[in-house]
Amino acid sequence: MPRTDATLQLFEREIDAWRIRKKDSSERKSYDEVFNQQNLMRIYKLFSDGVIDRFDFPISTGKEGNVFRASTLKGEHLAVKIYRTATSTFGEMAKYIQGDPRYFRVKTKNKNRLIMIWAEKEYLNLDLFYRVGVRVPKPIAYHANIIVMEYIGSDKEPARQLRNVTLDDPEEISRKILNYVKLGYQKANIVHSDLSEFNVLMLDGEPVLIDVGQAVLKEHPFAEEWLERDVSNVARYFRRYKVDIDVKAELKEIRGK
Ligand SMILES: Nc1ncnc2c1ncn2[C@@H]1O[C@H](COP(=O)(O)OP(=O)(O)O)[C@@H](O)[C@H]1O
Ligand SMILES: [Mg+2]
The missing domain is CATH 3.30.200.20 (Phosphorylase Kinase; domain 1)
Structure with missing residues (x-):
């Protein structure tokens, strides 16, 4: 009713x-x-x-x-x-x-x-x-x-942002996030454009990307620049876990060339 x-x-x-x-x-x-x-x-x-x-x-x-x-x-x-x-x-x-x-x-x-x-x-x-x-x-x-x-969270509380959790396997989480970037780019022609530790929630040990209002299609004149910024943000954040991400190589992989 x-x-x-x-x-x-x-x-x-x-x-x-x-x-x-x-x-x-x-x-x-x-x-x-x-x-x-x-x-x-x-x-x-x-x-x-x-x-x-x-x-x-x-x-x-x-x-x-x-x-x-x-x-x-x-x-x-x-x-x-x-x-x-x-x-x-x-x-x-x-x-x-x-x-x-x-x-x-x-x-x-x-x-x-x-x-x-x-x-x-x-x-x-x-x-x-x-x-x-x-x-x-x-x-x-x-x-x-x-x-x-x-809703991303438990019955009692919303999931925490990536920046507020301590990861057991940071390498794996970074791989998953970058794989999502690639999937979005290759299969949906879309670039998040504000990817950071603020806009990834951790739910039961799995990353969930949020805050996608600013995401643009590949055709946007700044799409490639913002893709680079997204990947650089991920690389920067995971450095604290001593996970080494080669931004150039990742971009090549994402763009498929
Ligand atoms: N679907 C959701 N489930 C649970 N919490 C969410 C969800 N979407 C957003 N939040 C929480 O609200 C915060 C702000 O949302 P976000 O979409 O990032 O907006 P903005 O950064 O523009 O304020 C997030 O950091 C997250 O903590
Ligand atoms: Mg946000």
């Missing part, structure tokens, strides 16, 4: 409580932005469409958006990422939209429009990665500036 007016009121009270618990004023401000009237209407649509039944807890307050754990009526966990309109870095975002063949005709002047394109792009990118077997959260739905995807 979809949510009724009474349960919607309950939801608003819940988020008020989260807001109050946030001592940090910048975080509180981000709640005001993310739960503005327009976003609440969009969240209600996800409730009434039966995509989600409730919000469980906030996972992350980032620069551009907030991530929450949510649940379905059946009790399955999901992650909901909501982009905030007011504080996004639009100049940066435009760079990753313009030049992507999927968005050649888009005029990116309007902030609201840009943010919706970004959310759509993130959803489509997740789908591209997911289909070719790159381990990313399974895309579930998107609506306006909101993306619903598979």
Whole structure:
């Protein structure tokens, strides 16, 4: 049964409580932005469409958006990422939209429009990665500036970022990540473009790539440069484990030439 007016009121009270618990004023401000009237209407649509039944807890307050754990009526966990309109870095975002063949005709002047394109792009990118077997959260739905995807974590807590775990077999994990880069590039023509220890989660010892909004197709004029940056980031991070990654050789392998 979809949510009724009474349960919607309950939801608003819940988020008020989260807001109050946030001592940090910048975080509180981000709640005001993310739960503005327009976003609440969009969240209600996800409730009434039966995509989600409730919000469980906030996972992350980032620069551009907030991530929450949510649940379905059946009790399955999901992650909901909501982009905030007011504080996004639009100049940066435009760079990753313009030049992507999927968005050649888009005029990116309007902030609201840009943010919706970004959310759509993130959803489509997740789908591209997911289909070719790159381990990313399974895309579930998107609506306006909101993306619903598979939740990566345990019942109690979200999976930790790569930077916050100690790996038993770093070599193997680095191989898996680089293999995902190759799979994405060769099978889906896509480059993550923001790959780092911040955007890899570790779930039951396995790497999961996240945060794919900025990923671009190979045809983007900066795709090769950003591919190189991705691989260099992986190499840089794994140096702390004394894993030696030859960036040039890896790039050759990924590009297949
Ligand atoms: N599907 C997910 N499941 C669990 N946690 C997630 C999921 N997606 C994002 N997160 C958490 O939220 C944080 C921010 O998400 P991310 O997509 O990297 O956005 P940004 O870096 O732009 O704020 C991640 O570092 C991770 O801790
Ligand atoms: Mg991130």
